Amino acid sequence: MRFYIWEHHGYDLDFEPYRKQEIDLPAVRCEHCGYTFYGAPSASDIPLDVPRALRKQLASLQTETPDALSPEIISMEAFRELSQQVRQIYNLPPTYPVMPSAYLGARFVRGAANPAWHAYGPDRYTGSLYVSRVFAERLRERAIRGVHLFPVYTPSGEQSSVLLAVVTGDGGIPKIDRGELVVCSACGRWEVRGRTRVRYQVDETQWDGSDFFRFRYSLLVVSERVVEVVNEFGSSLFPYTRWEPLDTVERASSDMPVDFGPYSFLQISGGGQAREEGT
Numbered sequence: 420m421r422f423y424i425w426e427h428h429g430y431d432l433d434f435e436p437y438r439k440q441e442i443d444l445p446a447v448r449c450e451h452c453g454y455t456f457y458g459a460p461s462a463s464d465i466p467l468d469v470p471r472a473l474r475k476q477l478a479s480l481q482t483e484t485p486d487a488l489s490p491e492i493i494s495m496e497a498f499r500e501l502s503q504q505v506r507q508i509y510n511l512p513p514t515y516p517v518m519p520s521a522y523l524g525a526r527f528v529r530g531a532a533n534p535a536w537h538a539y540g541p542d543r544y545t546g547s548l549y550v551s552r553v554f555a556e557r558l559r560e561r562a563i564r565g566v567h568l569f570p571v572y573t574p575s576g577e578q579s580s581v582l583l584a585v586v587t588g589d590g591g592i593p594k595i596d597r598g599e600l601v602v603c604s605a606c607g608r609w610e611v612r613g614r615t616r617v618r619y620q621v622d623e624t625q626w627d628g629s630d631f632f633r634f635r636y637s638l639l640v641v642s643e644r645v646v647e648v649v650n651e652f653g654s655s656l657f658p659y660t661r662w663e664p665l666d667t668v669e670r671a672s673s674d675m676p677v678d679f680g681p682y683s684f685l686q687i688s689g690g691g692q693a694r695e696e697g698t
């Protein structure tokens with residue numbers, strides 16, 4: 420089975436999704452490794468009405484800070500408790516992600532309710548993934564697994580022609596071809612150290628077999644079955660999406676000074692002879 424990294428590319432300014440209830444789950448700080456999870460991973464929304472009890476509870480977690488823009492950050496233990504309550508309130512299946520900073524609240528769209536694309540996102544600002552009803556229907560026909568679909572409403576409350584997709588598939592931690600894989604025993608976050616460029620591979624002993632999945636907390640990956648469906652439509656109908664085979668993409672390890680594909684740090688700073696990647 421071949422896998423592809425699914426990435427958002429460019430913006431459709433006529434497509435304006437929004438929430439009437441702009442409520443997010445809090446950010447979380449891992450006391451063990453010190454990492455703070457500020458942003459939710461891609462396609463991990465909970466696009467359902469937020470009941471009053473949950474709104475009150477989330478408000479009670481907020482501490483007053485002089486800077487109103489600072490996100491609230493809670494401990495992992497507090498988040499674990501909160502996420503169990505959220506699961507109960509919404510009756511979410513165990514595979515459904517409840518992640519720090521996830522967007523809550525039903526999704527609406529103004530402007531073009533019938534966009535020309537078949538998939539949009541997850542963009543870097545909202546992290547949400549949208550698909551057309553036609554594409555969603557084809558995914559269903561092909562028994563594509565690992566996405567949960569929700570209606571997106573027009574301002575008057577009718578269902579629009581797009582659906583919001585939440586990725587439920589789990590790819591675990593990838594295998595790497597070089598560098599050192601470090602995993603936090605408390606929060607489970609992984610990173611690659613060793614000042615190198617690295618290729619990821621799906622570890623089939625950890626992957627749950629879904630066609631849409633994330634490596635633990637990041638990177639949206641799809642199976643070749645999804646790309647086959649896209650190709651049936653024609654990739655020109657997916658102008659805001661890019662796919663790259665997982666086995667060809669090189670990523671910088673976390674302790675590389677710069678993570679820009681075609682550039683090296685020396686070229687950017689203008690000093691010395693630029694070295695080719697892989698040296």
Ligand SMILES: [Zn+2]
Binds near residue numbers: 453606
């Ligand atoms: Zn940690």
